[in-house]
Amino acid sequence: MAHIVPGVPTSSGTHFPKHYAMSQWNEDHLRFEADVFELEVIGEIPSTIHGAFYRVQPDHAFPPKFAETEIPLNGDGNVSSFYIKDGHVDFKQRYVKTPKLLAERQARRAVFGRYRNKYTDEPLVRDVLKGTTANTHVVFHDNKLMALKEDAPPMEMDPITLDTIGNIDYHGTLRCPTHTAHPKADADTGELVCYGYEAAGEASPDICSFTVDKDGRITEEVWFQAPWPCMIHDFWVTENWVVFPINGLKASLEQMKNGGDHFYWDETLDHQLLGVIPRRGAKPEDAKWFRTPQGVYSHTINAYEEGGNLVLDANVWTDAHFPFFPNSKGERFFTDPAKVTSPILRYRFDPKGSTDTMVQPEDVHVRGVNEFGRIDDRLLGKKYSRVWILKVDPTHPVRLNNHEFAAPNAGFNTLVCYNFETRELQSYRHGDDSTFQEPVFVPRHEGAAGEDGYLLILADRYREGRNVLLLFDALDITRGPIAEIKLPFKLMDGLHGSWVDGKEVEAARKASAARKAEEE
Numbered sequence: 001m002a003h004i005v006p007g008v009p010t011s012s013g014t015h016f017p018k019h020y021a022m023s024q025w026n027e028d029h030l031r032f033e034a035d036v037f038e039l040e041v042i043g044e045i046p047s048t049i050h051g052a053f054y055r056v057q058p059d060h061a062f063p064p065k066f067a068e069t070e071i072p073l074n075g076d077g078n079v080s081s082f083y084i085k086d087g088h089v090d091f092k093q094r095y096v097k098t099p100k101l102l103a104e105r106q107a108r109r110a111v112f113g114r115y116r117n118k119y120t121d122e123p124l125v126r127d128v129l130k131g132t133t134a135n136t137h138v139v140f141h142d143n144k145l146m147a148l149k150e151d152a153p154p155m156e157m158d159p160i161t162l163d164t165i166g167n168i169d170y171h172g173t174l175r176c177p178t179h180t181a182h183p184k185a186d187a188d189t190g191e192l193v194c195y196g197y198e199a200a201g202e203a204s205p206d207i208c209s210f211t212v213d214k215d216g217r218i219t220e221e222v223w224f225q226a227p228w229p230c231m232i233h234d235f236w237v238t239e240n241w242v243v244f245p246i247n248g249l250k251a252s253l254e255q256m257k258n259g260g261d262h263f264y265w266d267e268t269l270d271h272q273l274l275g276v277i278p279r280r281g282a283k284p285e286d287a288k289w290f291r292t293p294q295g296v297y298s299h300t301i302n303a304y305e306e307g308g309n310l311v312l313d314a315n316v317w318t319d320a321h322f323p324f325f326p327n328s329k330g331e332r333f334f335t336d337p338a339k340v341t342s343p344i345l346r347y348r349f350d351p352k353g354s355t356d357t358m359v360q361p362e363d364v365h366v367r368g369v370n371e372f373g374r375i376d377d378r379l380l381g382k383k384y385s386r387v388w389i390l391k392v393d394p395t396h397p398v399r400l401n402n403h404e405f406a407a408p409n410a411g412f413n414t415l416v417c418y419n420f421e422t423r424e425l426q427s428y429r430h431g432d433d434s435t436f437q438e439p440v441f442v443p444r445h446e447g448a449a450g451e452d453g454y455l456l457i458l459a460d461r462y463r464e465g466r467n468v469l470l471l472f473d474a475l476d477i478t479r480g481p482i483a484e485i486k487l488p489f490k491l492m493d494g495l496h497g498s499w500v501d502g503k504e505v506e507a508a509r510k511a512s513a514a515r516k517a518e519e520e
């Protein structure tokens with residue numbers, strides 16, 4: 001890809017300062033690309049499991065330009081794959097070769113500035129290259145592996161080699177300049193339901209909601225405006241509706257132009273909104289805005305329709321969930337982390353009903369701090385029962401040794417499986433020195449019943465300073481892992497990932513080999 005900007009002056013040395021908002025586990029930027037053939041496996045991986053687990057970690061390739069106020073969300077996307085077949089596992093990790101990474105490799109230093117603020121990029125690259133990091137999710141659709149960041153179009157990677165191929169424009173049909181990192185795949189239709197926010201420019205309230213069909217072309221598109229511009233990180237999709245959470249993490253063009261952050265937390269806001277549009281044939285004037293109580297929407301869990309109502313599930317933060325962004329007074333880290341929780345709430349309301357009264361949560365299903373929930377993706381938008389989610393159990397702080405704690409808070413030391421129907425809650429901790437990264441669900445076999453399968457989850461093992469990939473029977477996590485797949489090193493805490501069935505990986509392998517042959 002010809003993205004390199006000529007004439008960028010190079011640096012004289014590289015040193016990562018330690019004083020920006022990283023957890024202890026993430027203090028070291030690991031920055032490696034790796035291949036490990038045949039990972040060590042303790043226990044047994046059922047031979048029926050065939051496929052690949054892809055995930056991404058933000059991993060600063062160079063020391064940030066503005067280290068004092070740098071935030072972890074600005075690391076360069078470094079994608080890992082675990083390919084599993086016949087009980088064997090191979091590992092691979094490659095950076096997404098974004099225009100930003102290539103330009104910075106050429107300069108051997110950061111030339112892009114703050115998180116999503118082009119006004120802080122160096123003039124040589126500002127307005128020339130998009131500084132996207134492709135660091136938030138990896139999703140497979142239409143035979144393509146897409147590395148996603150919500151400020152830019154997807155970047156395509158070869159699912160086998162993890163080589164970066166280029167931008168995806170959905171066969172020329174993509175018009176929105178931004179693209180969510182949390183698109184929703186409909187298992188029945190093969191569609192990918194997507195949106196972009198700040199779609200009409202930085203800090204614009206414009207949302208572009210669109211649907212990509214199974215062959216990778218956009219079939220539905222509608223543009224409309226939210227009441228205010230904010231971080232719309234995730235959303236809900238059902239058979240007939242699309243719902244956008246509107247929170248108080250507001251975008252400010254003025255703040256960006258002053259060299260500040262992209263977002264600020266509006267601590268004066270006493271409510272949030274749910275924006276509802278029809279999934280098919282929507283017109284801008286169809287958008288309806290329902291008020292809901294104070295809190296912060298970030299990740300969703302799932303949604304479905306029942307008796308004409310929408311049922312929406314999410315963990316909802318009680319206060320600013322990204323404390324590194326300033327509030328409206330310019331203060332950072334203004335909340336007491338011990339007081340902020342993220343309970344799992346369920347909402348139920350009629351999308352055709354009146355927006356006059358505030359939509360209250362129907363129920364608080366799980367209290368405490370819960371994040372990174374995943375479902376059996378085949379049930380997305382449909383009636384379902386279980387979420388697998390990480391939880392902070394403050395009574396079991398993660399230990400480095402007998403008298404030293406790894407972190408002031410306990411971290412995501414607990415994996416939970418919660419059943420909304422039976423209200424059964426299973427939980428599991430992996431020893432006293434481990435936290436977890438986001439899990440992913442693996443169907444037991446083709447055609448297996450909904451929620452019948454396995455769970456793959458990375459554990460950060462503090463004492464050994466390495467990661468293990470744990471395989472659970474998803475229906476009984478209390479039994480502990482069936483297999484422990486050992487990495488010979490540690491990974492950084494990642495964000496999101498996907499399980500891709502072996503048949504799709506093999507189809508992609510053929511496409512990859514053909515591409516390689518063409519190049520030679």
Ligand SMILES: C=Cc1ccc(O)c(OC)c1
Pocket residue numbers: 058072073074135136150233495
């Ligand atoms: C977890 C949420 C989240 C939200 C916005 C981001 O840019 C991001 O980058 C890694 C992550």
Ligand SMILES: [Fe+2]
Pocket residue numbers: 136181182233234299495496
């Ligand atoms: Fe996310």
